Amino acid sequence: MVQHDTQGEVVFLHRNAKKLTGEVLYRPVNYHIEARKRIRSRLIKQGIHKIPTEEEVVAELKIMKKRLPPTLEPAEPDGIADQAIWTHMLSFRKDAPRSEYKVKSFSAPPYFPEKQRCYGEREFARSKYFDMQRFADLSFSGLETHVRRFAMEAAQIRHG
Structure with missing residues (x-):
């Protein structure tokens, strides 16, 4: 103006x-949901169809939180x-x-x-x-x- x-x-x-x-x-991220999605995607690529364990989710969260979330702009x-x-x-x-x-x-x-x-x-x-x-x-x-x-x-x- x-x-x-x-x-x-x-x-x-x-x-x-x-x-x-x-x-x-930054775009809001539900890290728990995203961690589960990432693990499931990797497992499915390996031909494994199972729900990720809590230990797997915690390990994935540690990896994810080292990176910044996507920006909004x-x-x-x-x-x-x-x-x-x-x-x-x-x-x-x-x-x-x-x-x-x-x-x-x-x-x-x-x-x-x-x-x-x-x-x-x-x-x-x-x-x-x-x-x-x-x-x-x-x-x-x-x-x-x-x-x-x-x-x-x-x-x-x-x-x-």
Whole structure:
């Protein structure tokens, strides 16, 4: 979300739907169920059809807990935990009628995950009332990276 002053200059940016945590988000895993599934799969490949023993499950759990669970979001190339989401800035034209200012919510696969909402004008190329700019072309293009890094540093401080 972008807020402009009365002259149309950007004064405030914020991430509405994707809050910064500074931490990698992991998919919840029921380790006991996953351990049993992994053991059964190995046994079946060997032609053995039995229920895993508690000792086998405990041994498998020790192996599994040495690895991190799958992440909810793909890793960012810069190594910062939170996803970079500011790719484009949609601006309402100064000369457009205010009655045409309508912020829509939509998903935009394959560019963004199905569950992630985008806000603005989906068919911006056809819009007479909005302009689109790439964040990479703006003077403050590196701002999101700095904010994401600060969030990650804060999380590291919080967890000691």
